[in-house]
Amino acid sequence: MNPVIETILNHRSIRKFKDQPLSKEQIELIVKSAQAASTSSYIQAYSIIGVSDPAKKQALSEVAGNQAYVANNGHFFVFCADLHRHQKIGEYEGRNVMPSIESTEKFMVTLIDAALAAQNAAVAAESMGLGLCYIGGIRNNLEKVAEILKTPDHVIPLFGLAVGFPDTQTDQKPRLPLEHVYHENEYQQDEALYKKQIEEYDQLIQAYYIKRTSGKRDDTWSTQMCEMLEKQSRMYMKEFVQKKGLNLK
Template sequence: MNEMIETILNHRSVRSFKDEPLTEEQIKIIISSAQSASTSSYIQAYSIIGVTDKKKKKKLAELAGNQSYVELNGHFFVFCADLYRHEVVGKMTGKDVISSIESTEKFMVALIDTALAAQNAALAAESMGLGICYIGGIRNNLEQVCKILKTPDRVIPLFGLAVGYPNKETTKKPRLPFEHVYHENEYCQDAEIYMKQLESYDQVVSSYYQERTMGKRKDTWTGQIANMLERQSRMYMKDFVQSKKMNLR
C-alpha cells in the first residue's frame, strides 16, 4: 500500500463543492497528468475543454439533467474524442487519412485515449485533496453541447469532469466482488455462479443504501441496473456520431 493506491481505493463521487475556484497551477497539473496517460500509437486523440463561463456552465448543467454540480464547482472540464487534428495532419502532410480517421478502429482509439486521459486527470485531482464527479449527462443532448463548446466535426464531447473542494465527506459505493470481475485465463460463463455472486452483491448494496438513507432506500444492484437498462436512452447516438463525420467504416 502506498499513497497512490490509497487515493485510488478511496475514490468516491462528490456532488457538492465549495465556492472556491481551482488555481491555474492546479489546472495545469491536472491537464499535464491527463496528457501523461498512455495513448495508442502516440495518436493522442482527445481534447479537453475547461468551461469557466458561468452562462455556459449553467446551460450545460441544464442539459445534463439539471445537475447543479455541473455549474457549481471549482472547475469543469469536458473531455472530447478528437480526430479533427488528425484531419489537419493529413492536410499538412498531403496524405489521405480520411478513410483511417473514419474507421471504427480509430473511433475506438479516440474513446479509449480520452477515457485514459480523464482517469489520470481524476487521480491527479484526488491526490491534491480535491473531489471529482464524472458527468455523462452531457450526452443527453450533444448537438446543443457542441454548439455551446463550438466543437468542429470529428470532435465529440464524451463526458464532463466536475472538480473542486468537497463540501462534505461522501460514502464509497461498494463495487462488484473481485471474483466476479477478475477471470483467470478464460471468461467464466457459468450463469449459476454469476447469479450467486450477484445475489451476494445485492445484499451488500442493499445494506449500503439502507445505512446511507436510514432505511428509506433498499435498492439492489441488479434491480437498479435492470430498471435502468429497460429504459432506452440516448438512442440518437449512432446518427449523431456519423453526423460528426466519424462514419465508423
C-alpha cells in the same frame, strides 16, 4: 500500500463543492497528468475543454439534467474524442487519412485515449485533496453541447469532470466483488457461481442503501441496473457521430 494506491482506493463521487475556483497551477497539473496517460500509437486522439464561464456551466448543467454541481464547482472539464487534428494533419501533409479516421477501430482508439486521460486527471485531482464527479449527462443533448463549446467535425464531447474543493464527504459505494470482475486465463462461465456472486452483491448493496437512507431505499444493484437499461436513452448517438464526420466503417 502506498499514497497512490490509497488515493485510488479512496475514490468517491463528490457532488457539492465549496465556492472556490481551482488555481491556474492546479488546472495545468491536472491537464498535464491527463496528457501523461498512455495513448495508442502515440495518436493522442482527445482534447480537454475547460469551462470556467458561469453562463456556459449553467447551460451545460441544464443539458445534464439540471445537476447543480455541473454549474457549481472549482472547474469543469469536458473530455472529447478528437480526430479533428488528425484530419487537419492529413490536409497539411497531402495524405489520404480519411478512411482510417472513419474506421470503427480509430473511433475506439479515441474513446479509449480520452478515458485513460480522464482517469489520470481524476487521480491527480484527488491526490491534491480535490473532489470530483464524472458527468455523462452532457450526452443528453450533444447538439447543444457542441454549440456551447463550438466543437468542430471529428470532435465528440464524451463526458464532463466536475472538480473542486469538497463541501461534503459521501460514503463509498461497494464495487462488484473482485472474483466477479477478474477472470483468470478465461472468462468464468459457471452459471451457478455467476448468479451466486450477483445475489451476494445485491444483498450488500441493499444493506448499503438501507443504512444510508434509514430504510427509505432498499433496492438492489440488479434492480437498479434493469430499471436503467429498460429505458432507452441517448439513442441518437450513432446519427450524431455520423453528422460529425465519423461515418464508421
